[in-house]
Every structure is written in C-alpha cells, then in structure tokens.
Amino acid sequence: MAASPFTLVLLLLLPLVAGIPSPLAVRGTPSPFTIRNANSPDLIKDNFMVVFKESSSPEAVAACQAKMGAMLRKRNVGKRDENGTSLAMGHENFKNLKATWCEAEDELMQDMLNQISEHVDFVEGCQKVSIPVEAQAAPRKGGAKMEKSCPGPAEAQKANEAKLKQEALEVQQAQQARPGLQVRQAGDNAEDNRGKGCHCFSVDTGVNEHVTLPNVTHLRSTVPGEDESDLQGHGTHVMGSMAGIGISAAPNCTRVSQKCLDKNGSGSSRSILAAVSQMIDFVKQNSVTCCIVNMSFGTSRSEAVDMAMGKLQEAGCAVITAAGNEGQNTSNTSPAGAKAVVAIGASDTTGDLRNNEEGVVELVRSPRQASFSNDGQQVSAFTNGVDVCSADARNPKALKPLSGTSMSSPSAAGKAASLMSNGMANCTNDCSIVVAVALRDMAKDELPADSSAGTTTRNIDLSGIVPVAKTVPIGRGNGRGTGQGAGPGQGTGSGVGGSPASAKEALRLLLLVKGPEQAAGEDSAAAGQKASSGRQDAASSDGRQAEEDRRPATKEEA
Secondary structure (H helix, E strand, O other): OOOOHHHHHHHHHHHHHHOOOOHHHHHOOOOOOOOOOOOOOOEEEEEEEEEEOOOOOHHHHHHHHHHHHHHHHHHHOOOEOOOOOEOOOOEEEEOOOOEEEEEOOHHHHHHHHHHHHHHEEEEEEEEEEEOOOOOOOOOOOOOOOEEEEOOOHHHHHHHHHHOHHHHHHHHHHHHHHOOOOOOOOOOOOHHHHOOOOOEEEEEEOOOOOOOOOOOEEEEOOOOOOOOOOOOOOHHHHHHHHHHOOOOOOOOOOEEEEEEOOOOOOEEEHHHHHHHHHHHHHHHHHOOOOOEEEEEOOEEEOOHHHHHHHHHHHHOOEEEEEEOOOOOOEHHHEEOOOOOOOEEEEEEEOOOEEEEEEOOEEEEEOOOEEOOOOOEOOOEEEEEEOOOEEEEEOOEEEEEEEEOOHHHHHHHHHHHHHHHHHOOOOOOOOOHHHHHHHHHHHHOEEOOOOOOOOOOOOEEEOOOOOOOEOEEEEOOOOOOOOEEEEOOOOOEEEEOOOOOOOOHHHHHHHHHHHHOHHHHHHHHHHHHHHHHHHOOOOHHHHHHHHHHHHOOOOOOOOO
C-alpha cells in the first residue's frame, strides 16, 4: 500500500526530532562549517584562514597544507569563465605561524577540513585591514583663514637635539632611582644611543626615500602586484615618527620597512600574517636582539591576527599598535586588542584658547584624550596624535602634518626603542609587556579621567622630540620654506602655500588674539621696528604669531 503524503512528511521530520541529519540536508548543500568571526563586517568572500594546533608537529602541519594544496589544484583544473579567464583559487602557507590562507567555495573548504580536522585549531574568515583616514581640522569661524604648517627638517632637528640634555638627565635620574639598572652612558653623545642597536620595523604601506630616513631596509612586499614603494604616503610618515632623524626619539635605530598595505591603505589578514612570518625570518636570520614593531592599522577582532602578534613577541619583538580611531573600546579591534601588544591612544596637546581677562586670550596647554581615539583597559598610554609633523612621502625634503592614533603609535614606538637602547627596557621574552611597563613608568598622569572606565590617564610627553604643526594664516606657512639671515636687520625667506597675507588680514588676526588696545600698541611697535631694523622674514614672523593663535580643532575619525 502506498504511503500517504502525511506519512512522508513525518518520515522527513523524524530525523530532526531524533537529532540526526535530515535526508533533505544530506542531499542538499553541506551544512556550512564554523568560522570564529562569522559576524565580522570585514569578511572577504571565499577567503579563509586555517590555524593549526600548537601541539601539532611541523611535519603534521606540512602534510595538512600539502593536502589542501593538492585539493585546490585539482579544483582549479579547467576552471575558466566564458572569456577564458582563469578562475583558479590560491593558497599560501605561513611557516612561522602554523597557518594557511586559502580561497575556496564552502563545499570545497568543508571537504578539505574533513581530511585535516585532527590538526586544525580554528578556521576564520579572512578580513579586510585598513589604515585610518587622516583627520581634518574643522574650518575656523571668523578672522583670518588658517592652515597647519610644519617646520622644515633642519629646524625640527635643532629642536630635537635640544631635547637631548633633558633626556640625558632623565636617564641619569632613572639610574639613581634604580641603582641596579645598567644604563648606557648618556651625556653629550646621548644622540648616538637613541635607538642604537635596535631594529625598528614599520608594518604599513611601505617607505619612500626621504632626507630624514636614510638606509631603510625593505622586506618583500606582501601586497599582490605592488613593489615595496609607498604609493599611499601613510607608511613613510609613520616611519618618520618612529625612526626619523631629527623628528623621532630613535634616530639611530636600524630602519626596516615591511609593506603589507596597498596604494589605498588596504590589506587583509592574509597580507598581515605573511608580513609577520617574513619578519620572524628576518629576526632569526639576522640575530636581532632589540626589536620594535609598529602597526598603525586595524580591523575588527581577529583571532588569527592576534595569534600572529603573539608569535612576534615570542620571537623577541615588542609590538606597538595604534589603539584605533573609531572612538570605541580598543578590545573590539585587532591587533590593538591582542594581549601581546602595547596599544597607544592619541592625546591632543595642541591646547585650548581660554579667556583669562577681558580683551586678552591666552593659549593654555591642557592635554586630553583626542576625540577620535579609542580607549579602554587595553590602552597602555597616550601620546600626542594631533597635527604630528613627519616625513612627506611625496616631497623628500619636507614634513607634513597628520592626525590619528596612527601617529601616536610610532612616536611611542620610537621612545620604546630609545629606552631599550639605553638599557631601560631590557628583554628577551615578553618584550611587549616589558616595554608597556617602561612607557607607563615614564609617562605622566595628566589626562582628565573622562574616558570610558578603566582607561589610563597616563600621557607620554614627546614635545620637542616629535614636531607638531603650528596654526598659521593661509599663505604664511613656513613649514616647507627656508629662511636665511643676511645680516642685522635683513633676511630672506620663502614659504610654500601662497603669497604673504595682506596687512589687513594680519591685523584682523592680531585683534582676534590680543584685543584692540594691545593689538594697536604691538602694531605700532612692529611698524617702528620695521622702519629701523629692516624687513623681517615674513614666514618666521607669522610662525611666532601663529604660536599664540593656535586653538584645538574638531577631529574626524583618523
């Protein structure tokens, strides 16, 4: 007797009640395998990271990777679209990380995992990784139109070197406070010790030639189709803040660039893991004993990326990362949320304009957390990340200002290299932890406690070491110009960005800052001095006026 439709329905539903696969599921597409980051907004379709168990032997992992490669090659045979373009899917093994990246449809991925599951720790979708976008200053209301101006490299270097005696004093004080500490001699030759003996790695968009960045070692780019040059500009700026001559705390370190982000500032967890594997090889092959790695990029939380950070620390490196610029808790992001890194947030040390008495406006420096900076317990310390001047990738003799935790992180990384080179942060294991403690010890507890609960209030003061842009009237910027005195009362100067502002514009600026009566007096005095002493350098004069006129600008996501 034939079964009724009702009976057939019951037969199909019974397996579900019993907890076994339904015949419909067996005949249809296999149930998708589990990936750890299934809800990530940064997933790349059909791209996976397979991380093997730490307990699995290198031989077992290699055998698993070989099986995956063979199955992918079999799948790729004859795979072309209607135009004859290959539809082959690729894979890449990361020998120092026990991990593999591969492209695969879900069904093929499931078949591969069925054969190697004994040695698989977890599977994660490959994620997009990107650098932050440069913060932009809000337009100034009223008065003269303003712009940010950086000093020239030579001027910045003078200020940087002037900080040496103070830094030497700090080293000596630290030695007195900790008698057992072995600190290298820091005196008139302190500059020779800053970063000396340390390798500073910038993992970014690459590094271009620049007057502040001689002798950069370039590791092979992990960006498909791009060489090691910086096509975006971010990486050159970052390297300058970490290891640039005259613009960083570690001008004498060995500079190493590892490009993993493309011309748009984008990459993936694949390009990051490939970069980390290469750096570990470099550290081992060159017997690197002092290793500082800076990473000024981010993605949503990734266990694969976090695992790679741990491997870098195991290799003897301290990993410094940008906390991120989404205004959220750092623990939601990678690599900043990883345990094996030192996350650095951005503070704003540009100061506030405050009225102290009628008709007078005074610039008061009051560091605080930058509005765009991520925070939370994972942040070890803050340092200035607003209007930071560093190497311009498109002009090898100029500096340019950028804002963001991308700028704070390398600044702190340079300081970490300086501390290690002076014997104040010695480590062979857990270097990120050792460096985090050293940076916190030298930071000041000066930020307002107005961030999320548990966020540190400690701020690293790098003023005079890492230059900061001044706010000046448009057309009077002297950051990329040069000025040379030609004798008493004479001088010549030039500034890129336009012709000098009009006298009316300058007077309006003076009125804004000083008030009518004081401005009138200073204007008359200036006119008399001009008549008796000769023409003053316009760019230099504007720079002094701009120092008084600086005010904080609202920052967008950096």
